[in-house]
Amino acid sequence: MIEQQQQQLPLEYEHVLRRSERIAAAISTDKELIVLYSEADEARAALRRQLQFRSDWTDKDFAFHISVRAAMRERPVEARPVIMSELQQMLDKGVWHGVKSSHLTYKERTAIIRSSMFLKDKYFASGVFEKFKARLVAGGDQQDKGLYENLSSPTAATSSVLSVAAIAASEGRSAITIDIGGAFLNADIAPTGVKVHMRLNSMMTQMLIEIDESYRQFVEADGSMIVQLDKALYGCVEAAALWYSDLRTKLENDGFIANPYDACVLNKLGPDGVQITIVVHVDDLLITSASVANLVSFEQYLQSVYPQISVHRGAILDYIGMTFDFTVPGEVSITMENCVSDILSECGVTAARATPAAETLFEIRHNVQKVSPAEAAYFHTFFRGWS
Numbered sequence: 233m234i235e236q237q238q239q240q241l242p243l244e245y246e247h248v249l250r251r252s253e254r255i256a257a258a259i260s261t262d263k264e265l266i267v268l269y270s271e272a273d274e275a276r277a278a279l280r281r282q283l284q285f286r287s288d289w290t291d292k293d294f295a296f297h298i299s300v301r302a303a304m305r306e307r308p309v310e311a312r313p314v315i316m317s318e319l320q321q322m323l324d325k326g327v328w329h330g331v332k333s334s335h336l337t338y339k340e341r342t343a344i345i346r347s348s349m350f351l352k353d354k355y356f357a358s359g360v361f362e363k364f365k366a367r368l369v370a371g372g373d374q375q376d377k378g379l380y381e382n383l384s385s386p387t388a389a390t391s392s393v394l395s396v397a398a399i400a401a402s403e404g405r406s407a408i409t410i411d412i413g414g415a416f417l418n419a420d421i422a423p424t425g426v427k428v429h430m431r432l433n434s435m436m437t438q439m440l441i442e443i444d445e446s447y448r449q450f451v452e453a454d455g456s457m458i459v460q461l462d463k464a465l466y467g468c469v470e471a472a473a474l475w476y477s478d479l480r481t482k483l484e485n486d487g488f489i490a491n492p493y494d495a496c497v498l499n500k501l502g503p504d505g506v507q508i509t510i511v512v513h514v515d516d517l518l519i520t521s522a523s524v525a526n527l528v529s530f531e532q533y534l535q536s537v538y539p540q541i542s543v544h545r546g547a548i549l550d551y552i553g554m555t556f557d558f559t560v561p562g563e564v565s566i567t568m569e570n571c572v573s574d575i576l577s578e579c580g581v582t583a584a585r586a587t588p589a590a591e592t593l594f595e596i597r598h599n600v601q602k603v604s605p606a607e608a609a610y611f612h613t614f615f616r617g618w619s
Contacts, residue, residue: 330450369467385472413540415515
């Protein structure tokens, strides 16, 4: 009976099951689990949780990250364009230049770090699919942190984000969000004074040569390539700090002053004397002002210093995993439907309750079997990810 159900799985389920090589290998044992769910997202979350307990599955972000080889094998039509786009972005932003290993010192050769490219499906805070995305990251865990003076990088406190939203609603401000594309890649790595050399594997090397033939001269005997980083590539230990410094400098150049209690909240008065407020969370900005002209002016300035930006307007906005609804004048409704759905699905919650917990919540049961080490690790990793 189960085998008959497997053959009748809707297309969206098959799409879920093809997410990675590991998932494909697990289909035979988990298809019964999949057909128990009515929605593809529920099936995806359930399967993901099952695989979390398997010794060969590691995914700290609880998302389907798959390698380039797996993506090219399983989803080539979708994968190739986003991979090439990511590599093109590296060239457009001058992220690196090629070097020959024979020109490096022994110390530089031993300090070469790896690189990895991962692909994943990205979703809006509401749970709606946004895009299939590729990202190239450096193996920062192989860098010597002792070579750097400052690696700290602040992000806006949740209380600051909520306060700014509440003030915007109370004062009738307009709000927009801006995502700065390839954010870290705008920051120069030179200020650290540390040279970072990175290896691209043979597949990445061949794709890069397809875009720019001049890199062929740097191909190593094993088909890989060594590049020296000129920009703060994702994954480098210094990348976040360099990006924050670059962004803050550009905002201060436009007249913004950081809040003394939260360095990721900045304010200034526009030419009309009306305040404009910015909340910074890495490469995502929430901007509010009672003057639409101020918002337009800032958008134009940001576009001039960071050409690759995405602007989102309207009464309902997604920002850092939350949905802000300013539809009702003087009020803002904040929800996290995708987050809540993921938590419920991951934890196997299927029924509704009038209260969040029973009277026995704090009673310790000494006669129950303890969880396995794998389940304990899952519990701590899962809840740390949502904290």
